[in-house]
Amino acid sequence: MPETEKLQGVHRFAVATASVTVLLLMAGALVTSNDAADSVPDWPLAYGRIIPPLVGGIRYEFAHRVFAAAVSVLTLVLAVWLARSGARIARKLGWTALGLIIAQALLGALRVLRGHPAVTATMHATLAQIFFVTVVSLALLTSAWWQRDLSLLDDRGSPRLRPLAAVTTAAVFVQLILGAGFRHGAFGILPHLIGFVVVTFLIVWTCRAVRKRFGQVRDLRRWGIMLQAFLGTQVLLGVAAYWAVAQAMQAVQPSLTYVVITVAHVLVGALTLASSVVLTLSCYRLIRPKAVVALRSAMETTRAGGTRPESSRA
Amino acid sequence: MKTKLFNLALAAALAIAITGCGKKEDTNEQPVANSNAKKVIDTSTVGSVTGSVTLDGKPAPIKPINMSAEPYCLKAHPNPVIPPEVVVNDKGDLANVVVYVKDGLADYNFDTPKEPVVLNQQGCMYDPHIIALMAGQTFEVKNDDQTTHNIHPMPKDNREWNKSQPPGASPIDETFGRAELAIPVKCNVHPWMKSYIFVFKNPYYAVTSKDGKFTLKDLPPGTYTIEAWQEKYGVLDQTVTIGAKESKPLTFTFKTAAASGD
Numbered sequence: 062m063p064e065t066e067k068l069q070g071v072h073r074f075a076v077a078t079a080s081v082t083v084l085l086l087m088a089g090a091l092v093t094s095n096d097a098a099d100s101v102p103d104w105p106l107a108y109g110r111i112i113p114p115l116v117g118g119i120r121y122e123f124a125h126r127v128f129a130a131a132v133s134v135l136t137l138v139l140a141v142w143l144a145r146s147g148a149r150i151a152r153k154l155g156w157t158a159l160g161l162i163i164a165q166a167l168l169g170a171l172r173v174l175r176g177h178p179a180v181t182a183t184m185h186a187t188l189a190q191i192f193f194v195t196v197v198s199l200a201l202l203t204s205a206w207w208q209r210d211l212s213l214l215d216d217r218g219s220p221r222l223r224p225l226a227a228v229t230t231a232a233v234f235v236q237l238i239l240g241a242g243f244r245h246g247a248f249g250i251l252p253h254l255i256g257f258v259v260v261t262f263l264i265v266w267t268c269r270a271v272r273k274r275f276g277q278v279r280d281l282r283r284w285g286i287m288l289q290a291f292l293g294t295q296v297l298l299g300v301a302a303y304w305a306v307a308q309a310m311q312a313v314q315p316s317l318t319y320v321v322i323t324v325a326h327v328l329v330g331a332l333t334l335a336s337s338v339v340l341t342l343s344c345y346r347l348i349r350p351k352a353v354v355a356l357r358s359a360m361e362t363t364r365a366g367g368t369r370p371e372s373s374r375a
Numbered sequence: 376m377k378t379k380l381f382n383l384a385l386a387a388a389l390a391i392a393i394t395g396c397g398k399k400e401d402t403n404e405q406p407v408a409n410s411n412a413k414k415v416i417d418t419s420t421v422g423s424v425t426g427s428v429t430l431d432g433k434p435a436p437i438k439p440i441n442m443s444a445e446p447y448c449l450k451a452h453p454n455p456v457i458p459p460e461v462v463v464n465d466k467g468d469l470a471n472v473v474v475y476v477k478d479g480l481a482d483y484n485f486d487t488p489k490e491p492v493v494l495n496q497q498g499c500m501y502d503p504h505i506i507a508l509m510a511g512q513t514f515e516v517k518n519d520d521q522t523t524h525n526i527h528p529m530p531k532d533n534r535e536w537n538k539s540q541p542p543g544a545s546p547i548d549e550t551f552g553r554a555e556l557a558i559p560v561k562c563n564v565h566p567w568m569k570s571y572i573f574v575f576k577n578p579y580y581a582v583t584s585k586d587g588k589f590t591l592k593d594l595p596p597g598t599y600t601i602e603a604w605q606e607k608y609g610v611l612d613q614t615v616t617i618g619a620k621e622s623k624p625l626t627f628t629f630k631t632a633a634a635s636g637d
Contacts, residue, residue, distance in 0.1 A: 099527050100563035102537040114523045114541070117445045117564035176535050313440060313458040314567040 071142050072203040078135040079196045079335075083328070085128040086189060088121070090327035093244060094320040097121040098182065104173040129166060136162045139199065151202045154195060161192040179247040186241035190234065190334055197335045201342055206280070215357065216348045218274045223348055225270060226341040229263040233334045236260045240330060244323075250303070257299065264292045264337070271340070281347060284340035291333040295326070302326040414482045416595045422617040423592040426625035428472040428583050428603055432634025434461045440567040447522040448499030448565060458567065459504040460606050468587030469629060471505045472605045473556075473573050475580035476591065477612065479599035485577050491515040491548065494560075494570065496524050496540070501560070501570040505606075507580045510554050514572070516540065516547040523564060528572060530558040537563075557604065571606065596621070603627040 092098050097118025107113035113123055136158050143155035165188045172181040201207055216222050236256035242248035271285035305319040312319070349357075439455035442448040462470040491513035495502045499520060508514060516526050518540040526547060527537040533551045540547060551558070551574040562568035573580065581589040591601070598616040608629040615623050 096561070096566040097563050099537050099561070100525055102525055102527075102539050108523065108539050108541065116447070116522055118566060119523070119564055176529075176537065313438070313460070313569065 068146065068203060068208060069205065071139070071146060072200065072205070074135075074139055074142060075196065075200040075203050078132065078139050079193070079200050081128065081132055081135055082193050082196050083331070085125070085132050086193060086331050087324060087328055088125040088128045089186070089189060090324040091320065092118075092121045092125045093182070093327075094323045095121050095315055098172065098178065099176070101126075101173065104170045126169075129162075129169065133162050133166065136196070139196075143199070143203075148202070151199060154199050154202065158192065158195045158199060161188065161195060164188060165192055178245045179242075182245040183238070183242045183247045186245065187238050190237050190331060193331055194234075194335055194338045197338060198342060201339055207346060211347060213349045214275060214278065214347050216274060216351075218270060221348075221351055222267070222270050222274065223341075223344045223350070225263075225267050226337070226344045229260075229267045230334070230337040230341045232256070232260050232263050233337045237330050237334055240327075244327075257296075261292065261296070264288055267340070275348075278347065281340070281343055284336060284343055288333065288336045288340055291329055291336055295329045295333050298322065298326040298329055414484075414595075416483060416593070418593070420596055420619040421593045422596065422619065422621040422623070423590060423594055424599075424601060424615055424617065424623050424625050425588075425590045426474075426627070427587045428469045428474065428589065428605075428627045428629070429467040429587055430461070430463045430469045430608075430629050430631065431467065432631030434463060434607075434631055437461065442499060442565075442567070445499060445522060445565060447520065451498035451520070456498075456500065458569075459500075461608075462504075462585070464585065464587075468583075468585070469605065470583050470585045470587060471503075472583040472587070472589075472603050472627070472629075473505060473507055473571075473580060474583065474589045474591065474601060474603045474627070475507075475573070475575060476577060476594070477600045477602040479597050480577050480579065483577065483595065485509070487511040488578070493517060493546075494526075496520050496526075496562070496568070499524075499562075499565050499568060501562075501568055503570075503582070505571050505573070505582050506560075507573040507575065507582055508551070509578060510552055510574050510576055511550055514549045514551065516549070518542060518544055524562045524568070525564055526560065527563060528558050528560045530555050530572075533558065533574070573604075601625060603629075605629050 095118055097120075100118035101107045101113060101122045103109065107119070107123055107126070113119050115123060140155035140159040143151050165185065168181060168185045168188055172178065172185050175181065236253070236259070239248060239253040239256045243250050243253045268285040268289045271281050275281045301322045305316075305322045309315060309319045437457055437460060439457055442452065442456070459471060464470075487509050492506055492508040493515045494506055495517045497519045499522065506514070516538075518524055521542045523539060523541045525537060525539045527535075528551075529535055530551065532553045532555045536549065538547050551572070553574065554576040555574045558572040558574065560570040560572055579591045579594060581591055583589045594617055596617055596619045598614065601613050601615055603611045608631075611627045611629065613625060613627070615625055617623055
């Protein structure tokens with residue numbers, strides 16, 4: 062099989078793994094929203110069987126375990142495939158993804174067997190996001206676009222877009238941890254609300270920088286637009302989720318409205334992080350590092366005037 | 376080198392995650408013994424507190440439970456089931472209120488009853504809704520339903536446990552070693568199934584019946600703080616002094632938000 066076809070195959074498989082991971086995230090969010098996390102008290106079996114009685118909350122917990130098993134198998138295949146045909150970084154990332162999904166399974170077991178949702182469930186939710194963006198990154202790194210020879214761009218704005226996008230991604234990730242912590246009782250709502258203000262500011266700043274500096278570059282612009290779209294959706298869902306949580310505190314059981322809104326909030330949060338990661342990686346792929354830009358500027362100045370700029374003397 | 380450090384850090388984090396959590400749950404928890412020298416109750420002088428609990432105002436309407444997630448549960452109730460959070464009759468008598476001695480019994484020691492306190496699962500509801508027992512007393516959980524339940528008490532000071540109970544399974548026997556108020560109990564298979572367990576160090580507690588009545592009998596003479604707990608309306612305290620062979624009446628009146636002007 063030609064090399065390009067092999068890569069296309071592994072890329073498609075990575076995209077499929079990322080897509081099934083979205084379903085896994087949804088299944089996990091359904092477990093929490095339906096208050097079904099403890100409906101199956103044993104692990105790895107369920108009620109001592111491979112297939113438990115599929116009633117009430119057990120359906121959600123069991124579906125989550127089935128999706129987790131499916132994603133584990135897909136990740137194993139992806140890691141092996143990448144080890145045989147991927148680039149060095151993709152190979153490493155493939156094994157990292159496999160390590161993460163194994164760690165995630167063990168954390169899930171810990172959540173079931175030892176309880177303590179504030180700690181274990183928050184860690185489980187955090188690791189889920191790390192795994193998801195790892196697989197999304199793999200999908201990007203194996204894409205034909207990433208492999209192509211691309212003409213690189215100079216970023217002469219300040220702050221540089223590469224670190225700005227990276228900081229935004231880190232902030233979105235922290236915000237997701239704060240959200241998970243609130244959902245599982247580790248933190249109050251205040252850190253998540255502060256995180257919302259910080260993340261909104263950073264995303265708007267990053268996307269504005271993309272638009273102003275690289276508005277003509279489709280590969281950056283589209284990810285910026287997507288990130289902003291997810292942010293807008295997430296803000297609306299956040300307000301709705303806040304209302305739904307307040308309602309649920311008085312309710313005897315989770316309502317359908319509560320489940321739909323909170324699950325959507327978790328999913329769009331994950332997609333926001335994923336699009337921020339893709340934008341950041343695209344920035345690193347397309348924009349020259351600061352040092353190279355500085356060197357090029359120095360050379361241009363030397364060519365034009367024969368003098369060395371201050372920065373290059375140091 | 377960097378890769379090795381990264382792998383080492385990942386392994387360490389995982390090891391901490393697996394081994395570091397959950398230390399609070401000691402499965403060998405024993406009842407806290409009152410080891411100091413304690414007074415013996417003189418049964419010839421004991422008295423009682425008898426009274427009732429009422430609700431002032433009309434409780435907010437509660438939505439019926441939606442049991443559509445489980446056909447068996449749905450079939451078990453031809454009429455809609457209202458969650459038993461506020462059970463009040465036309466006269467305002469309030470059921471499911473726990474009345475107990477909060478303070479005044481520090482100098483006495485009490486035997487743990489031998490008979491178990493039973494929580495049944497019937498029609499995908501807990502019966503009774505409120506359970507009160509003594510520390511170390513057997514707590515027996517039965518499943519009369521033809522569906523699977525899990526029983527999951529979530530105490531703060533006692534050991535947390537979560538057990539499944541399929542139809543026809545033998546009863547689950549457990550104990551709570553330490554006194555603790557209002558331990559929530561859940562069935563995560565059927566999220567509307569909620570209950571509360573009260574664990575006391577003394578036998579002076581009661582759960583009000585449908586007529587709102589309660590009795591705390593065989594109380595030694597003394598001054599006591601009596602507390603009444605209701606799931607939605609919180610707690611009320613009263614101080615009462617009982618002389619030898621004396622019986623004191625006591626009335627607690629909870630107020631709804633509308634009645635208290637909130």
